[in-house]
Amino acid sequence: MNQITAITPQRNNKTRFNISVDGKFSFAADAETVIKEKLKIGKDLTPKDIDRLKFKNETGLLLNRVLALISRRPHSKKEIEQFLHKKHATDREKEHILNKLEDLKYINDEEFVKWWIDQRRTFRPKGKIAIRQELRQKGISEATIKNILENDQKNSQNSEFILALSLAQKRLARYTKIPSQEVKQKLSRFLASRGFEWEIVKETIDSLIKKD
Numbered sequence: 001m002n003q004i005t006a007i008t009p010q011r012n013n014k015t016r017f018n019i020s021v022d023g024k025f026s027f028a029a030d031a032e033t034v035i036k037e038k039l040k041i042g043k044d045l046t047p048k049d050i051d052r053l054k055f056k057n058e059t060g061l062l063l064n065r066v067l068a069l070i071s072r073r074p075h076s077k078k079e080i081e082q083f084l085h086k087k088h089a090t091d092r093e094k095e096h097i098l099n100k101l102e103d104l105k106y107i108n109d110e111e112f113v114k115w116w117i118d119q120r121r122t123f124r125p126k127g128k129i130a131i132r133q134e135l136r137q138k139g140i141s142e143a144t145i146k147n148i149l150e151n152d153q154k155n156s157q158n159s160e161f162i163l164a165l166s167l168a169q170k171r172l173a174r175y176t177k178i179p180s181q182e183v184k185q186k187l188s189r190f191l192a193s194r195g196f197e198w199e200i201v202k203e204t205i206d207s208l209i210k211k212d
Contacts, residue, residue, distance in 0.1 A: 002021050002022060002044060002045045002046065002047065002049075002050060003021065003022060003042060003043065003044050003045070004019060004020070004021055004039060004040065004041055004042065004043045004044075004045065005020050005021065005022060005023050005041060006018075006019075006020035006023075006041065007019055007020075007034065007039060007040065007041060008020070010028070015030060015031045016028055016029070016030050016031070017029055017030075017031070017034055019039060019053075021045060021050065026050060026054075027050065027053050027054040027057055028057050029053060029056075029057055030057075030060065033053070033056065033057070033060075037053065055092070055093070055096075058089075058093055059093050059096050059097055062084060062087060062089055062093060062097055063097050063100065063101075065083075065087065066080060066083065066084070066097060066101065067106075069083060070106055074111070074112050074115050075107075075112070076107075076109055076112050076138040076139050076140055077098065077102075077107050077109055077139060078138060078139020078140075079138060079139065080097075080098065080101065080107060081094065081098070081139075084097065084098075109139075109140050109141070109144055110144055110148060112138070112140070113135060113140055113144060113145060113148045114148060114152075116131070116134070116135060116138070117131060117148070117149070117152060120134075121159070121163060125163050125166070125167055125194065126194050126195045126196075127160060127163070127164065127191070127194055127195035127196030127197060127200065128149055128160060128195065128196075128197060129195040129196065129197060130194060130195020130196075131149070131195060132145055132149065132195075133195070160196065160197075160200050161200055161203055161204065164191055164194075164196045164200050164201065164203075164204040165204050165207065165208070167190075167191065167194065168187050168190070168191060168204050168205070168208055169208065171186075171187060171190055172187070172208060175187075180209050180210075183209060184205050184209055187201075187204070187205050187208070187209075188201055188205060191204060191205075
């Protein structure tokens with residue numbers, strides 16, 4: 001026999017309730033679930049009912065945490081998977097939440113890549129090599145990265161050079177008292193560290209510093 005013997009409001013959250021079955025705590029539920037499921041003292045629950053309600057509770061809590069996370073900035077699918085892993089979600093819970101987020105369009109790796117590129121251009125400028133590496137670390141597939149970076153390059157052919165030039169010009173102000181050859185070396189290392197391809201680095205330096 002599985003009968004609800006107590007429904008008690010949680011101390012720190014009065015909209016959530018602890019449900020006791022046969023005198024022992026069994027699962028928690030929010031107010032909406034209590035009403036929709038018509039949970040009340042004396043109601044009989046099958047083991048299947050209890051499993052379903054436990055699953056609903058756990059996935060609901062995890063989903064709320066994920067939504068709070070992605071409200072701050074977009075995240076890749078891999079980032080969400082890692083977050084759920086840290087929260088000790090089961091494989092079943094992960095699959096349910098990821099499917100729900102994809103259905104709601106909250107996870108879209110292609111849109112995430114576009115957002116990431118835009119952020120890199122605006123706030124912490126980096127070249128394609130660095131951006132590609134960062135996106136790999138975010139779990140984005142090579143095919144997705146290649147496709148969007150190539151399309152982005154077609155739409156703004158000189159954007160990489162203009163970005164590198166802007167960074168180099170700001171950096172150049174530090175090197176007013178050293179030989180031009182040393183300036184070139186320092187700028188080369190700087191731009192390479194920001195992930196710009198060698199062709200862009202060379203074009204940028206040639207445009208700023210006259211050959212001796």
